[in-house]
Amino acid sequence: MIVRPLEWTAVPDSSSYVSATADAYDAVATLYTEFVQGALDDQPLDRAALAAFADLVRASGNTAAAEVGCGPGHMTAHLRDLGLSAFGLDIAPAMIDIARAAHPGLRFDLASMDAVDAPDASLGGVLSWYSAIHTPPAELRPYLDEFHRVLAPGGHLLLGFFEAEGPDVLPFDHRVAPAYRWPLDVLAARAAEAGFTEVGRMRREPASNERHRQGRLILRRS
Template structure:
């Protein structure tokens, strides 16, 4: 696991400290989020249509989104750097595989997955450290595989640090993040931007990309 002195270790420690509270916070988070459910459903449909339903959620937290992907017909597993989160995920969903692992070390062979979901998991990565994660997503996806990113949106060309409630994080404009991901070997398929819900502070961005 990452050195606790690194930003990765600090992020893991921060999520471990609030694991139970975070799990309670995200329980039922999709119930009143029709647009998010539609985005995830479209992602799952495209992954299934590729003929390879195998998928990973990187930064899975307590496993609720990984379980949702399973409900949508994907053979999904999850991984996270926070041991307490993985313990909760395994307890809540014993039928699903959950790995204690970093997003740049997905334990699958090259080109073996049809989908990668990164739902607010790249937000804690300093911009200068983003590339290894994108390269790992490219490695594990089969040609034509789909990558879905969910993140907090910004307006300008540069990532914007903000006071995330758990750990330091960054907001990205759709254009800026799409440019980074396409440089790593992906082609953009679709993008969306929605206004914040009642309990949200920022607009929410979604990028769907295909491994080229």
């Protein structure tokens, strides 16, 4: 696997890239919230992927779910509307403030994706919707391990991300913070190493306001 450098340089140590990502989202929190408002309205395939994920979680009998990297909370609220007992977490304080104000009936935690405030094997679902994209490839495994820890056996994980054509993980100039595009096969293989079994996948072409293909993986804790 080759990671090709772009104009920016990814920060190598995890504490630095996490804090830099948090700072970047804090700086654009209001603008980002406006940008994602109604993001699912004209994306039937995305709604279908989320609905399938929610169906699988509900079918397990455990509707407790976490959105890791929840931003302004709109996707956590969508999971609630799909029948899940969802809560969200994010590393950006401004995002958590916005989420709590917009959705006062939901729980939002200021926390990293590798420190979910949930007991072992307690959740039926975990949603990572464009949150792991900012994680350097070498740093991804601890997050997958944490998702595996909090999911009950048979629980489901949905990953939403930018897809890379070809075999390589590719860094790109995300508008907020350095990010990576993942080939579906490569990300699925990484998840398998962490104890997940692939249930289904989706690739869709970019919309008119998008630059890259989009990928979705639904995975089950083995």
